[in-house]
Structures are given as structure tokens and as C-alpha cells.
Amino acid sequence: MPPSDAELANEALAGSEEASRALVARYATPAVNFIFRLVRDRSLAEDLAQEGFLRVFQRLKTYDPERKFSSWFFQVLRNVTIDYLRVNRLATSSLDELTDAGFQAPEADRTSSSPERLAEQESLARAMDGALARIRPEYREVVVLRYQEGLTHPEIAEILGLPSGTVKTYLHRARKELAILLKPFA
Template sequence: MNATQVSDHELVTRAQQGSEKAYRELLGRYERPVFSIIYRMIRDREQAEDLAQETFVRVFNHIDRYDPKYKFSSWIFKIATNLTIDHIRRKELNTVSIDGSRNATTAEQIEATAITIISPDENPEELLEAKELGEEIEEAIGRLRPEYRAAILLRHVEGREYQEIAEIMALPLGTVKTYIHRGRNELRETLQHLKV
């Protein structure tokens, strides 16, 4: 059987039995998506790499605790988002500068994580406008509370269903819907202020 045809469940079972090959396959499948969600939440490549690595260390150390009634992707994203939310909270406590302002996101970080909304039919001017809108959206997402940020990214960037987001964030479904609703409202308000 080709490795790409093996289900996550089968790979997890093999990893739980001590197969390093199965664990490496899981790592290969989830390394990029895990890094992506962390990076979009904190917009710092070095920290995102560290948190992604820590996520996989925890997965490896606690693979025996994985509950197969949930998707493996939900479990791994839960670990990643919890680590990242904790990191954001610690950083927010420690990064207020002497003048009371917070460290700004660099242009390079915005460029690296910008959401672009493009169509192949757009001309260069439309492409530039779409790129700028993507950067504004990323900046607005970066201003959300960590929980809202995670919910919005999981729903609108990762394309996760509400129920899976509830599993990932260990929250009731209604709370997830509330976070996404409030997050969207805050994004709308922030984007309106950015355009002023």
C-alpha cells in the first residue's frame, strides 16, 4: 500500500506501536499545515518554527493519549493552537515597550503571511489592490484576541468545519460560532478604520 493511501488512523496506530516510519509520515503530512496556522497567528517565522517543533514533540510524547473518536488533524491542531494561544498571551504580557506601545509587525512578516485575493483575469492594478487588501486582512486578524484569531483562521484560512474547530479548541459549538461572529465583526470594524 502506498504511504499516501494509508489513513491517519492507521499511521497513528503504527506510531503508537513504536513505528518511527509512521511517525515521520504523520510529520510529513502535518508539518506544513501546523506551521501555517501557527505562523498566521503570530507572524514570526522563528517563533512559529519553535512552536511547530514543540507541537510535534508533544504529539510524539503523547501519541498514546490520542482518542481515535476524533480526527487526528483535530488533535494535532488543538495542540498547536493551544501552544500558540499560550505563547501569544505570554508575549502580550511581556512586549509592551517603555512608551506603552506594542512591537509593530514588520513589512517582511506581513508580506510573508499576506492573504491575497486574486483571479487570473485581473490586471496589475487589480492584483496590487488585492494584495493590499490581503495585507490589511492579515493586519486586522493580528489584532484579534488570540481565541478569535484561532477560530477565524481555522474557519476561513484552513477551511475547517465548525464542529472540528470546537474539537480543536475544546469549546462548545455555540462558543466557537460566537467567537467567529465576534471576530468577523471586529475584523470589519478594524478594516473600516484602516481605510480611513
């Protein structure tokens, strides 16, 4: 059975490089994904994720093992991103630009679908990406935490420092706005 996040955090705090590496490996993809949805720039997302990890390790002493590690982690990550966004304007890249740069679906998915279905899926992905970029940032945050990271309402509330009811409202409104934006696509 793999060690829990709290166990890894504890070992990392005690100076274990192996535990630190395992923690980074476990959270690298969620971290980059979370930030990417907020800044829409892949290399910037990686830079900010790295800065987030540095801050996490710097403040590991303040982590309370009673709390869920992921909530604490995303809270730190969000603060790093907000700090960056406060002082910098974004030059964002859309999914189209990423696709043009060569980021495509893996071969396995490509061969399993018909060309029409594949085109439809890619078109839906673009539409979703565009719609997500158009909704309010606070809505986008809750959508990403809920549907990408699979966090619960109370966990999201803890990360964002909002009441759980407000998180539900944001999610509801975000979905409504996305539905309006994606309706022409259906």
C-alpha cells in the same frame, strides 16, 4: 488510497519512522500556518510547530482513534503555543516585514494578473493581515481554524474546549470586527 491520519498515528506509535515522517509531512504546513497566525513570527512558528510535533509523538499513546486526528493535533499545538505565550512577550513581524524580507507571491500568480490587480490583491492581503492582528486572540483562533484550516464548528469547539454555540458567536463577532476594519479598504 493514502493511509488515514489514525492509521499513520497507529503505525507511528508502533515505531514506524516512515509513518511518523508521513504524519509530519502532512501536518507541517497547517501547523506552521496555524501558529504563525497566533504569534506572527515565522521562525518562532516553526520552532513551536516542531515542539508541537514532539509533544504529539510523546503523547501519541493518549490519542483516541475514534476522535478526528486533526482536532487532537490542533489542540496539542494550541496548548504548546499558549504555554509559550504565557511566559514570553512577542516581538511580532507583520506581512510588510515578511514581504520586505523577500517572501512574495509565486511567479505564476504574478504573471497571471495585471499589475493593478496584483497591487490590489497585495494591498488586500496587507489589510487583512493587519485587521486579523487587531482582533481579540480568541476570535483570531476561531477564524484561523475555520477559514484557514477549514474545520467545522464542532471540531473547533472540541479544540478550544468551548460550546459550539460560542464558536459560532466568536466567528460572527470576528467577521463583524474584521468587516469594520476592512470597510475603508472596499
